[in-house]
Amino acid sequence: MTYSTNNISTEHIEKKRIAIIGAGLAGSLLALKLSQQGYAVDVYERRSDPRALSAHAGRSINLGLSKRGMQALASVGLLEEVLKTAVVMRGRVIHFPDGSTKYQAYGKNDNEVLHSIDRNELNNLLLDHSEQYKDLKLHFNHKLVSAEKTKRLLEFSNEGRVVTVTPAWVIGADGAFSTMRKEMQYGERADYQQEYLEWGYKELTLEAGSDGQSVIELSALHVWPRNHCLFVSHPNLDGSHTLTLFLPFKGADSFQCLHTPADVRVLIDKYFPDLTPLLPSLLEQWDRHPVGALITTRTNQWSFEDWAVLVGDACHAVYPFFGQGMNSAFEDCYMLIALLAERPTDLATVFKTYEEKRRLHTDALAELSKQNFTELRQKVQSPWFHARKKLDVLLNKLFPSAWLPLYTMIAHTTIPYAEARERARRQDNVINFGSAAIFCLIGISVVMLLS
Amino acid sequence: MTYSTNNISTEHIEKKRIAIIGAGLAGSLLALKLSQQGYAVDVYERRSDPRALSAHAGRSINLGLSKRGMQALASVGLLEEVLKTAVVMRGRVIHFPDGSTKYQAYGKNDNEVLHSIDRNELNNLLLDHSEQYKDLKLHFNHKLVSAEKTKRLLEFSNEGRVVTVTPAWVIGADGAFSTMRKEMQYGERADYQQEYLEWGYKELTLEAGSDGQSVIELSALHVWPRNHCLFVSHPNLDGSHTLTLFLPFKGADSFQCLHTPADVRVLIDKYFPDLTPLLPSLLEQWDRHPVGALITTRTNQWSFEDWAVLVGDACHAVYPFFGQGMNSAFEDCYMLIALLAERPTDLATVFKTYEEKRRLHTDALAELSKQNFTELRQKVQSPWFHARKKLDVLLNKLFPSAWLPLYTMIAHTTIPYAEARERARRQDNVINFGSAAIFCLIGISVVMLLS
Structure with missing residues (x-):
């Protein structure tokens, strides 16, 4: 019409x-x-x-x-x-259970950043x-x-x-x-x-220190990946960060199990011991904020x-x-x-x-x-994942228009989403084929050296 | 609670x-x-x-x-x-485009029938x-x-x-x-x-003959399978059958294209010439009945x-x-x-x-x-499909409790649907493996005979 x-x-x-x-x-x-x-x-x-x-x-x-x-x-x-x-968020800081951290840049230069x-x-x-x-x-x-x-x-x-x-x-x-x-x-x-995710979320605030400065790196997104749960934070101009806890609704260590302030404290201590000292108002905030669904x-x-x-x-x-x-x-x-x-x-x-x-x-x-969701929770904990990310960045620097990591395409370009996904698949195939070829060459070399 | x-x-x-x-x-x-x-x-x-x-x-x-x-x-x-x-519907009668028919029993005996x-x-x-x-x-x-x-x-x-x-x-x-x-x-x-099917349906009545008798076999479900469309009929006690035409909503030869009585007539003549003489009131019925969605x-x-x-x-x-x-x-x-x-x-x-x-x-x-839906429209037209159905019935007669065709399990038993599907998959594997083995044996025999 x-x-x-x-x-x-x-x-x-x-x-x-x-x-x-x-x-x-x-x-x-x-x-x-x-x-x-x-x-x-x-x-x-x-x-x-x-x-x-x-x-x-x-x-x-x-x-x-x-x-x-x-x-x-x-x-x-x-x-x-x-x-x-x-x-500006120039990359993400990954906080491991042992308190160590790892930084991953969002892109290859200052243009490839996110803005909180x-x-x-x-x-x-x-x-x-x-x-x-x-x-x-x-x-x-x-x-x-x-x-x-x-x-x-x-x-x-x-x-x-x-x-x-x-x-x-x-x-x-x-x-x-x-x-x-x-x-x-x-x-x-x-x-x-x-389709609902079986995980819910709760937002909390990580206040700035008494000096008005952020208590963690300001210019980054922070992730506390655990298989069972996940904290993500976005920075605010005033030095605070908005933390989002993602946790299953049901089962062991889930929102369903958190009946008392002590339960909340135990859960956070168990999975995020490094966050506990930074969140003095945790329990007070917990009660004020609802659990959201995704x-x-x-x-x-x-x-x-x-x-x-x-x-x-x-x-x-x-x-x-x-x-x-x-x-x-x-x-x-x-x-x-x-x-x-x-x-x-x-x-x-x-x-x-x-x-x-x-x-x-x-x-x-x-x-x-x-x-x-799987990447944020699990893959970022794997050394293979980081090696692959580094290779992606390296290839992107060598071939800036021919090789674009998936994250780069989604966040820093306007390449339509399905095209970005398809292009990333082809790149994955190249890497998989390349790795197989390298292993073959190593094998052949070893055999030749031994013979 | x-x-x-x-x-x-x-x-x-x-x-x-x-x-x-x-x-x-x-x-x-x-x-x-x-x-x-x-x-x-x-x-x-x-x-x-x-x-x-x-x-x-x-x-x-x-x-x-x-x-x-x-x-x-x-x-x-x-x-x-x-x-x-x-x-009682003892089986289905398949009406091919050339006017020929093929009968397929619903089960191995009189207990395995459907009731219209x-x-x-x-x-x-x-x-x-x-x-x-x-x-x-x-x-x-x-x-x-x-x-x-x-x-x-x-x-x-x-x-x-x-x-x-x-x-x-x-x-x-x-x-x-x-x-x-x-x-x-x-x-x-x-x-x-x-999820809606891209095909709609329209119900029509295939009246009994002037003698009160059904004009097609009464004790059966009838199917007129065409890749592009499909008629199915269920019999009534008075000798009539309720016909259901399944047709795409859009595209060539679809419900969307049927603007005039002549369009309807042309479509039915094109795909179901054997039905035309049996449906004198087609156009009058067409107008009275709505198109349904699935x-x-x-x-x-x-x-x-x-x-x-x-x-x-x-x-x-x-x-x-x-x-x-x-x-x-x-x-x-x-x-x-x-x-x-x-x-x-x-x-x-x-x-x-x-x-x-x-x-x-x-x-x-x-x-x-x-x-x-694919089976009714397409597979029933294939000789392979019929051979497989016959093999299924044969195996079911030989091993009545061990071998049950999928259709038998769904229609004539109360085996839960997912279990029936799983069991049918295992039976398919047996047949596929069996066919492969038979082809191998034939190949070996030929080679041995030739050598």
Whole structure:
């Protein structure tokens, strides 16, 4: 179906407006970009305005901004401003059970780094900039109740009243449990899959020392890999780090077993003795912070005709272990905007093309993110893994355009995810073949020397 | 959590009653069985009483009743009565494009047959028998709106009013799009997957001849396998057959392409020329019957504490190609009832055990049902396939307990699905190894003869 302005009645001004469901990162970025391009936008968010909360009311969640996210932020002119609030992470520091550490650079030079940013701060910045456009309206406390796609009508509940709007078209940026997705796909033959990780997470803060300095290396992501559990930390500008503990929900030494403060203390002492002295407020923090669950979702049918389209977690939530949740959502937005610029009057084609070009890559990312959970927990403890990483970096330095480690491709380039995975597979084959050849040569040499 | 009658307040009589959501086949069977055992049961069905409709108001859908379903019907004392309304199907007749046919028996003797039954008739029979129990109440036009599991409360909408009940416990038998499942799993970490087949289906009736006799062999399932499409028919007692056409939704020669009666006629003539003369009312029927979609669903967390449990399509919808949808749902009921009889006061354990014992088998059935789609469409056209089937039957006759063809295990035994699949795999290995050995022996003999 072709979108044409002739289809739009001018009776209701609302009909000419774009509705964005969700004022999270992807929703706010799209609101800003579309406003910059002259569109009239309404953003509907079920929560209240996050900017009205005090800075520390919510949990401090930080994320690793990498190339794909940076590309999108650059496109709205905010990259520099965001980077000012970020802490550079040049690599990861691996903390072994015996207290020793190992450093692994994220790339071969200063361009190949990640940036630790505060999620709430970024969200607020995007909202502040959006709000400068007079054709943009932010509607907080608006919970999407239903979307009647045949009538092209959205119904929100807002503080006890029902608000009905008929936008020209709709972007669903309302997260992994997207109501827009459910409503839009109702009665369609949409495949859908949701899978929970058997591990949950809890966020804690590793405060800066009394001198205001970070108690561990600031410019790095830190990992405490244990087969059974895992701590990851992202640095904050104030010298603190946001720690995330990943632990199974059930079984021995799981969240389920932690009934008393003493249980928590015993668990942390057992697996992370080096963290204990750095976390004096552990037990107090433990009670304040909830246990979160992690979900991977996949679906097809990301859009409905020329009326609705999904972005980010609403169509593909991934585990956080490759640090690509926000980055891939921002890349969705970037791609959608680019396709829209190509054919602004043919939304149905834009939406279809977007899914066709994008879905195989976000499916690949879902797999990569699952695999990286094993890498973070287990592989980083193996000397073979480190030798292989070093070889990767060496080959990358020797052949900078021909040889790109998987991590480099995912974090520091915009090579589509599935292509990156395929290219990494080919590189693996080269290394495996090469190793086999070397062993053969050594064998032949030994035989010749002995004979 | 342990269920105990002490937990139940006697203030509300409703609290002591079991609620069954859905008066379809599984719901009605459970209502009858639980009533027979002395439980007080309320059945809530969103549609009106199907028995109030005229016999031919709904579509005539028939199903192949096999061992697992028969076992459950025998347990409520209705097997004989049901079989009186059924048509025996001793095997399948394969109709090739050139008009030739081939017959394949379903088993090695008269016990290994399927029974074609009318779905609505069976449903009505189960409801009629249930209703004879004074402690059973059928509530039609009651659509489940929400289930608040913490308050143990169900809310229905019934002709404009809201009905709230607080049953002792609940069985969700409300089909593939189960509201009970969604409500029960809300906020839980339940994995879920739904997958649509890219093919749809349309049901048509192949009327009996003017003499009241079936125009094709009555006591058989008929298959018209084409790579691109497929007709399957189940016989009815009146000499008619219910035909189901399976066809892709999109692409060349798909449902999407059939715009005019002429298009339909051309498609049927192209792929099923032998059916054309038998279907004089094809076009008239085509317009009356909708195109259906086929879905496979999987989930975990089939229950919530000692309060709610799911059966049948509500926890595992499968494609119909192994004819096991109803049979597996009835087997769920049979197993749940058996576990309940073992520990009637420990529902939480009953429900957990039921899922633990059952889910791997319904997961296996989902895979088998997908594979059988290929078998029905393609493999049955191959001479190799028929030779293999004959060998299977021969080995089964020689070693009746040691060698059981997969189809026999699924349709004519109650061997759990995953075990049947595993056993069939081992048998395949024996045949593959045997064939390889025979080829080797032939090769050696030839070489010896020549030398």
